[in-house]
Amino acid sequence: MAPIQKECDYLVIGGGSGGIASARRAAKHGAKVIAIESARLGGTCVNVGCVPKKVTWNAAAIAENFKDAKAYGFGGFEEPTFDWPYFKKKRDAYVKRLNGIYANNLGRDKIDTLHGRASFVSKNEVEVKLDDGTKQTIRAKNILIATGGRPTIPDIPGKELCIDSDGFFDLEEQPKRIATSGAGYIGVEMSGMLHALGTKVDFFIRGDKLLRSFDPLIQDTVTKEYERQGVNLHKGAQITKVEKLDDGSKKVYYKEGDKESSIDVDVVLFAVGRVPEIEDLHLDKLGIKLNEKKHIVVDDYQSTNVENVFALGDVCDRGFELTPVAIAAGRRLSERLFAGKKDAHLDYSNIPSVVFAHPEIGSIGLTEPQAREKYGNSVKIYKTEFTAMYYAMMEPEDKGPTAYKIICEGVNERVVGLHILGVGSSEILQGFGVAIKMGATKADFDNCVAIHPVSAEELVTMT
Template identity: 80%
Template sequence: MSRPFACRLRYLTPSLAFTAPRTFFTAPASSTTFLPSHRVTVAASRLSALSHQFSSSSPTMAPTPKEYDYLVIGIGSGGIASARRAAKYGAKVVAIESNRMGGTCVNVGCVPKKVTWNAAALREGFEDAKAYGFGGYDTPTFDWPLFKKKRDAYVKRLNGIYENNLNKDKIDHIKGRAKFVGKDEVEVALEGGGTQRFKAKHILIATGGRPTIPDIPGKELCIDSDGFFDLETQPKSVATSGAGYIGVEMSGMLHALGTETHFFIRGQKLLRSFDPMIQDTVTKEYERQGVKLHKGSQITKVEDIGNGLKRVTYQETESKKQSTVEVEVVLFAVGRSPEIEDLHIKDFGIKLNDKSHIVTDEYQNTNLSNIYAIGDVCDRGFELTPVAIAAGRRLSDRLFGGKPHAHLDYSNIPSVVFAHPEIGSIGLTEPEAREKYGDKIKIYKTEFTAMYYAMMDPEDKGPTAYKIICVGPEEKVVGLHILGTASSEILQGFGVAVKMGATKQDFDNCVAIHPVSAEELVTMT
């Protein structure tokens, strides 16, 4: 969902030194009226204070903060969605960003990732084309610098669209780093120098997260998932680490584009939080494709050995045996940390969980009454761009749209992994369903070869695997897990059905489209 958007707020303090006019009041000589002594003392005290406040030798006054209805820290997908929705309701909104507009998704996440995945899929298509009788694709070339230039230009255009949308909705947007100086006030260190302060009735933290690299010798020689998009040339060899969806995606893309890929995972399977069928199938498929998968291993040291190479030392978890491999690039995709340090929110007692995510309730409220959090920075557990967008919009519906009960329902949120092949998942995994419902669940599953592979030799055919998890006599669908070609597009439609509470009978009542892989989901017995 939004990253590098932690904005430390310090504010522009224009000098406001004034010289008080020297006015003296003298009672007429004939006057016999005098102020009571205590009133004279108070008056003198006030004049003295006023004189000190406005004397030319007094310290610079603190600036008056600009006041708004809504202050959004982080102009990522979630932040801008919430800001724009609030503005459409008539709220006076200011948004603060320290990096490029669009956050993780636009700049170093979903968007450039999917563009790169498209390139990798095309490369795989060249290989597959031979089975259909096409020639001339035995040694396809790939111009990484040209590709990167065009990808960067596409992202830059999206940055401009974000800015135009803010302007169109009359949202003030500030470039700088933010920090809290009060529960309703922030200070921004402006990009061009100086500081400026802002106050708001409601403040949203949508600063996202940032990737982390383990504290090992040679960590400075490694890159993280952000650094992947900075690579100017395609590495001939790479060592990747991280069995989650980012590690799986980047390892798969690099391998498909022709990079020798050593993939290190601490366990025995990829995507450990997914359904076991998905774990087993994708792990086996990556090995079949030729990814050098180092199971039960982790990188412990990286050394620069010259000639553009790095020596990677890794250790097997159980045997403690150490080995080495030499590669051009070492990439870690082992997790992300919430971007909160510069905000100074701990100074005001905001509650965090053990991983430093901001604790929120179902309405995105923090423990401070006027401060809210959405996206990767909060503790809701779904680090997905559409989740941040949906949560941000519903929050503004509640705060400014007269919808007091508006909030995001975090159940049955679909997600996709752009692996090779694609993976889609919604609802409970089989172990989760068994733990929750016991013997009340019923499993439908199938594994088959998609028609796409009909013309290929057996060793070149990829898998397709589907699983439907149902519960109760009505067989309500509580989990759907799919792996295979076009799974991302397939899941979006079926996700609607699951969200609406579809049953297995509802699936069966839908007439199949033939011949497509997805027909198996409505014909499974």
Template identity: 60%
Template sequence: MAPIKKECDYLVLGGGSGGLASARRASGMYGAKAIAVEVKRLGGTCVNVGCVPKKITWNAAAIADQIKDASSYGFSVKHTAEFDWKTFSNKRAQFVKKLNGIYEKNLEKDKVEYLHGLATFLDPHTVKVTLDDNTEVDIKAKKILVAVGGHPNLPNTPGAELGITSDGFFELEKQPKKVAVVGAGYIAVEMAGMLHALGTETHLFIRHDKFLRTFDPMIQEKVVAEYERVGVHIHKNSSQSKVEDIGNGNKRLHYKDSNGEGTMDIDCLLWAIGRSPELEKLNLEITGVKQNDKGHIITDKYQNTNVPHIYSLGDACDRGFELTPVAIAAGRRLSERLFGGIEDAHLTYENIPSVVFSHPTVGSIGLTEPEAQKQYGAENLKVYKSTFNDLYYSMMEQEEKSPTSYKLICAGKEEKVVGIHILGRGSDEVMQGFGVAVKMGATKKDFDRCVAIHPTAGEELVTMT
């Protein structure tokens, strides 16, 4: 059967938040004929196997923590709180499915044609889409956006396939009794924290002596200490040599850490060692689009590739911020530039706030202290630090308290705030407002002039001396 032929102004490859935001703006606001293609589920990593189901799981873990804390506030919990993993995961999956439907309706509303299938470049302007029924559609497009996202990596360790990745975490039918999480980035730290809070015996294997190594040293030090305090087993300076299937769904992990060589029998092994762009099946080579040594598409600040009509954003490109709101913002600005006549529209990849849903949560924006020293010189910095107990812990014994730590990094005579790093209860919510302040160029005096909201943890950021 001959392929169906289509033409469009804008072809978006990838149905994640960034690509769909760009397609909807191009079509719904500027009238471009747009087609979006996705081979998996609409919404991309964030909706299906990332931010959304992760935060829902984090909420469950936070409730488990509060149940443990309840007796300190005078509550008598008469029965052990039992967590029904299957009921929870089924309900979480239903919510994600609902979001998939909302995304599809939004495409219809903005008149974006949606094709569910696998995309492959035939030439720089033409893409073949193989639909679910094997029908082929050849699309000739004036402009093409590659926003196909990424996928989790597996190591070369023998038996690695016996483990799961963060994608597989959301498909677990029962809660692990004993898990080994391998990785030191935010995904590993988040998943280890959630599983531990929900009652799984959790072992976190990291290559060095700290995790979250791209974050400020204070964050690294304090979160590692907190995980150790609450009972997460951290295996430092570790490596894995082999994984064996020992039957009944159990695995044996062979490893080495700072204590020497060992083995561990577990019922779940979770690899969280990084992600790669989802470009393997795209036949991108035929377009001449350049990639860096890690496989990401090379782009400039306007999301341009080296091929004039092909663009890229999100996890597929080399901008370095694998965050959903970043992809959405970049996608909208790209369409404003391409179809809305706003010539200089682009996302500024500076002072982007981020959060780690660890236990406790972490918020960060701007430069770390080492980065600020390199950029401004240590003699031109003033760093304000504070560690304190959130009022929430006032009813608890000292050993039950999770400390809150804040850091402000200020540069120059005017003490412009160039970095904020916080950890503690509510840091995810606190960071959003202070992110606006840093983006606007606030100084320490601006913070000082803001009247504190008392009693809150966030007030510490406007009262530090």
């Protein structure tokens, strides 16, 4: 074992959004902090998640606006061109700049940052293998595990020919035709973006609906809309094998129901889930408890079953793999450990989330089935489906849907769930999320004067 070379109050393993937020908050309260990262600072969100995803979604939304512009009388152009290599170069540069900002912020807060892989020696000691092959041992009073997760690809013949959701951001050229797999939000987002940008998309899902963990209204509406837009949705289907063809393209073998078939595509992309990044940590040495999916089990205060070892973000078992959740949990943890706020912790109820699908989806609180299971006959549902004014100038076959559902419980009709799909849903949900977090009732919604004409006015006028 290498000699103890460094000591600190707080050792943060993982330089993603949650780990950095916790490290910086601890440092602001006077703690001596060391952070360890083996890849690029910013973690999944900055490098292969939220940030480059939203930039790509913006490009896809612009492509859709070009298509819609003709209905409003714009002309002088035929089919706009899209320069994928140019776009990727600028997107990569933006991400690199963010990496630098993260590094500068850590330096400004006097946080010692090491680049390497960490493994536990004891509950207070971690050995770090640095990039140059040397090792250091760090002794810390408190240790945070914030190593995140990584995407997986099913173990099928030809899996090495496929890419995962991280690999999407490495594509140097836009594929003309792609096979995607995974009905969750990542698969829905990437399939939708590629389709909007002009790629022919064959989208494989095991069930018959997209976003199966979302409210039924969302599932039904987004599935129908993707089909209406022209995404080739293969329901009850599974990719079974991939082969490389002489021209570099891929032959995808799949089973759809009882039928077996194949298609030729340029790229095969799997977005079927993520696993926690814990292999190198040697958690077994400490006896840290994991759940059946190998996520670290934590309590409401991010504490593991080992004293002074904590975990947050995608690596733990709280079920919200969202960047703002990790940031909020990390900051509250540091408030508790280093600012004397003994009860500081994140309340995981009523967390808003958005899917950057086409159109956007927003969700907070319970789905209708969850609410009925929890509250029984005291549940009351308000819902509406309509055509947003954005589509007023368009032909019927070109009009997208808008669908809203408010879920209430009890005699006071407290709002326990809100699910919205349509133009602008991501921005709409943030404000309504505050209201629901504060315990808003349907009467509170009704007492708010509507803004007209906007889609969101339906949420305060619904009967």
